[in-house]
Amino acid sequence: MFAALTGMGLSAAAGLNAYIPFLVVALIARFTDYLTLPQGYAWIESWWAIGIGAVLLLAEVVLDKIPAVDTVNDAVQTFIRPSMGGLIFAATSAAGNLDHSTWMTQNPWVGVVLGIVTSGLVHGGKTLARPAINAGTLGFGAPVASTVEDGASIGLSLVAVFVPVLVIVLLVALAWVLGWLWLTVRRWRRRRDRRTAVA
Template sequence: MLAALTGMGLSAAAGLNAYIPFLVVALVARFTDVITLPAAYAWIESGWAIGIGALLLLVEVVLDKVALVDTVNDAIQTFVRPATGGLIFAATAAADDLEQSSGLLAENPWIAVVLGVLLSGVVHGAKATVRPAIDAGSLGTATPVVSAAEDGASVGLSLVAVFWPVLVIFALFGLLAALVWLLVLVRGWRQRRRARAGG
């Protein structure tokens, strides 16, 4: 159960920023005993994977703060974020299975991949849908603020998923509430813009 909660939290975090949960898992696995990755996933904690992940994170953090550029970046990330979500869910489920060699995820590792892809894909889809409206509604002024909030949420969700997986459900509800709030905000911006254009 905890492995599934960890995987869910990390996959949702990957939907916001693919490289943050990847690096959290890589660094925790490399420098602590909290996560022990099986041989098939040991490359995640290698120096070259951490270096490439850090470089890609830096690029993502910069590009995602610029209005319109963030939309292009989100289009590119449509493939990366779900794939990372699936990878991280599978890796952490497999790591847990080393210790408890039974259970649904141990017997069907493909389930972890599918769940990770789906969950991160849903979060990414919501982000990619809301962000262009925020860019347009705020004339780009809210873009860096919203992006920084998403990065913070990805870091927080990743850390909760790894260290306190029982809290993942609450964190996911919080993420859902934030997305709903953003959708309501975007709808309000659109209605005000239509009213101004009509009047």
């Protein structure tokens, strides 16, 4: 049960930023005994994987804060974020010290599918909300929204690993915030368009 909650939280975090949960899992597995990845996923904590993940994270953090470029980045990430969500879900749900669920260990495909779906849903929400934020704020909202998303990805990743019971609460809150933000910016844009049409 805890492994599934951890996997869901990390997959949702990957929907916001693919590389943050990857690096959180890699660094915790590499430097602590809290998380022991199974043999098939041990490459995640290798120095080369951590190095590549860090470079990709740096590129993602920069590109995601530039209006219009962030939309192109989201289009590219449509394939990467769900894949990373599936990978991280499968790796952590198979980690024996998180959960002693033999069913999840014997059926790793379930973790992959759940990770892809969870990450894909969050990525879809982000992809829909970001153009509305950019248009509604004339691009000034892109760096703010991106920074909030990165912070949420870090927080969700850490909670998923260390306090997985809270993952459900955070996922509901994340869905509410994304929906509220999208609706608020849409309303603001409609008002602005009406004022422009009248003038």
